[in-house]
Amino acid sequence: MTSAETVPLRSRGDAVRRWVAAVLVVVTTLLVVASSVAVWAHRTVFDTDDFMDTVGPVLDDPAxxxxxxxxxxxxxxxxxxxxxxxxxxxxxxxxxxxxxxxxxxxxxxxxxxxxxxxxxxxxxxxxxxxxxxxxxxxxxxxxxxxxxxxxxxxxxxxxxxxxxxxxxxxxxxxxxxxxxxxxxxxxxxxxxxxxxxxxxxxxxxxxxxxxxxxxxxxxxxxxxxxxxxxxxxxxxxxxxxxxxGQVALLDRETFDMVQGTVRTVDRVVWALVVVTVLLIVATVLVAPDRRRGAIQLAIGVAAGLVIAAALVAQLRGLVVEAARTPDGERVAGVLFDAVSGGLHEILWLIGIIAVVAAVVALLLGRPAWLGRAADRWPWVGTVSGQDGRLPRRVAEHADALRFVAVGLSVLVVVVTGFSWVALVLVSLALVGSLVGISVAQRIADVPGGRRSTPTPTP
Structure with a gap:
């Protein structure tokens, strides 16, 4: 087969991969939202101890x-x-x-x-x-x-x-x-x-x-x-x-839906998380341009989380409207806010990760507008690492920066009371900073850098 014949085949293959990647972006976005809600429900709503830890403090409300x-x-x-x-x-x-x-x-x-x-x-x-x-x-x-x-x-x-x-x-x-x-x-x-x-x-x-x-x-x-x-x-x-003396907690139709959800979540919550992670990796690998695929996936996930947060806000309105008295409405609102606070934490956490991933993937492509900005404002070239000065400075103080990164991470976790959200964010930030320091060492031509060339001895 000649090179001229392979070009159309390659183009068709890229087109198929683009379509598959687009479908995977949609499916993965839905699974990210679903797994976020499932983890929250499994940890907070369906576990009495965690539920009481969540709503206990707000039970002091006079309402x-x-x-x-x-x-x-x-x-x-x-x-x-x-x-x-x-x-x-x-x-x-x-x-x-x-x-x-x-x-x-x-x-x-x-x-x-x-x-x-x-x-x-x-x-x-x-x-x-x-x-x-x-x-x-x-x-x-x-x-x-x-x-x-x-x-x-x-x-x-x-x-x-x-x-x-x-x-x-x-x-x-x-x-x-x-x-x-x-x-x-x-x-x-x-x-x-x-x-x-x-x-x-x-x-x-x-x-x-x-x-x-x-x-x-x-x-x-x-x-x-x-x-x-x-x-x-x-x-x-x-x-x-x-x-x-009887108070209706849920109507039968809602209970049947909740019962089905509880049984499903109990069975598949962690399997759903694993499948979601695998699909994230598959989406990036299948995309013809992996950097662009990562950006599209990150944007899709961020949009899906925004929609999920909007739906939660709408659900709050329905719950509050179901109350019969002003005090009941306030109680329903306070309880809903307390219980759904954990879900908002998860959505914010994943949203921040998605936005950071999109920004990093965008900058790694060295877009033309970033080059033009560096030509116009030298400090942009320094901050973005295009002139090589930032990687060299990071590489020169690599050990000290690693020590500072670890110390700050431990301090933040202790100050926040070992909150799981803070722990995840700090862990991701620590891994990112350590990887960034290693990348700077490989890029920079300084002693200790992986790409540094040893000085020949006379």
């Missing part, structure tokens, strides 16, 4: 306790049913007063009582029900708020959140272990707060007990939601609704 107090107060008032009880008590009191009045008049009580009760249009004490109920509800709200904001409850809240998270993730992983406070129905994943409401009821009875004569709550209620509801209903002499 958590305000939202919880609102919910517990609502359920406590529902169980007490003050409207019915107060109306009944005032009606009884009205009848007692009417009987006392008749006795004072010293007349036959039967006909007069009947007339007072049915034939005479007179004001009754039951008309005061709304006023009395408003005052009692205010007292209940204060009692519940005092309970929820107490130091003892603040110490218990992290354990309650931890139990709820453990139960939810166990359900997602189809764990058969019993988690009575979190359970799955046909419609949603539910959190049972009946024990907490029972505690609030016990405190509230000290303030409104006069309206509930003979009511004695059990010292403790079972952790089984239906049985606990039956216990409280029997003690209060009322039938509580089936959803009493």
């Amino acid at each position: 958590f306790y305000d939202a919880l107090a609102d919910n517990v107060t609502e359920q406590t008032l529902l169980a007490l049913d003050l409207d019915t009880r107060v109306s009944a008590r005032l009606t009884e009191l009205d009848e007692v007063l009417a009987l006392a009045l008749v006795e004072r008049l010293e007349v036959e009580p039967g006909p007069l009582l009947e007339a007072l009760g049915t034939r005479v249009d007179r004001p009754t004490l039951a008309a005061l029900t709304p006023v009395v109920v408003d005052r009692l509800e205010e007292r209940v709200e204060k009692v519940v708020d005092r309970l929820v904001t107490s130091e003892a409850f603040r110490e218990r809240l992290p354990r309650l959140v931890e139990r709820a998270h453990t139960g939810a993730i166990a359900l997602a992983r189809a764990d058969v272990e019993d988690h009575p406070n979190v359970y799955l129905t046909d419609d949603a994943v539910m959190l049972d707060t009946t024990p907490l409401i029972a505690e609030a009821l016990r405190e509230a009875l000290g303030s409104v007990g006069d309206m509930l004569p003979g009511v004695t709550l059990p010292d403790a209620v079972t952790e089984n939601a239906p049985q606990a509801r039956a216990q409280l209903g029997e003690a209060l002499g009322a039938r509580l609704p089936d959803d009493f």
Whole structure:
């Protein structure tokens, strides 16, 4: 085959490689984003210890306790049913007063009582029900708020959140272990707060007990939601609704999606990371121009991460909108920001690496505009190494620069508290600086450089 015949074949081969490289850039970008989210979810969302380390500090936000107090107060008032009880008590009191009045008049009580009760249009004490109920509800709200904001409850809240998270993730992983406070129905994943409401009821009875004569709550209620509801209903002499004390954590459709995601991530998270790394290498190797392929991949990854960050911001809006009260919206926003903070760290880390890789690959090609800039401004040639002075200076102080690079790396890691993000960034910076020093030694013609030519002895 002649050289003239090989040119079209080579051109077709380059065209095929360009198309394959373009496809690999898209696929690799998607896998980089997917593996980033998978690692974050596996480390933070699906691991209870890491989840508590993440959200624990933000549990001191007053909005958590305000939202919880609102919910517990609502359920406590529902169980007490003050409207019915107060109306009944005032009606009884009205009848007692009417009987006392008749006795004072010293007349036959039967006909007069009947007339007072049915034939005479007179004001009754039951008309005061709304006023009395408003005052009692205010007292209940204060009692519940005092309970929820107490130091003892603040110490218990992290354990309650931890139990709820453990139960939810166990359900997602189809764990058969019993988690009575979190359970799955046909419609949603539910959190049972009946024990907490029972505690609030016990405190509230000290303030409104006069309206509930003979009511004695059990010292403790079972952790089984239906049985606990039956216990409280029997003690209060009322039938509580089936959803009493139950909080929907996730609807069933969302839970099914989360369950599938959890199982998939548990199985393939680290394999996904390995495949992503291999595809990054393959994308660069397949490209006809590897430097250009690296630039395209870096730009694609950076763009994909920006899109992922935008989607996370949109998801935050949906989560906040699902809250029913202003305090609930604030709680949802704070929790989402705390949990998604780890994802943002990963996205920033990979984004910085991608941008640095793109800039380095661009400068290694010695673009024409950089040469023109060096001709116009000499310092550009020095900084970019085109005039050779920077590599020589680096090579002359190579050992000292290596020592400084290692020392600074250790110092930064210690100061940042051994954060894994800082550790990765510092490690990459250290490797890059050490490689840069070695490259400068090879380029520079100085003693100690790898390309230095030994001086011939006479």
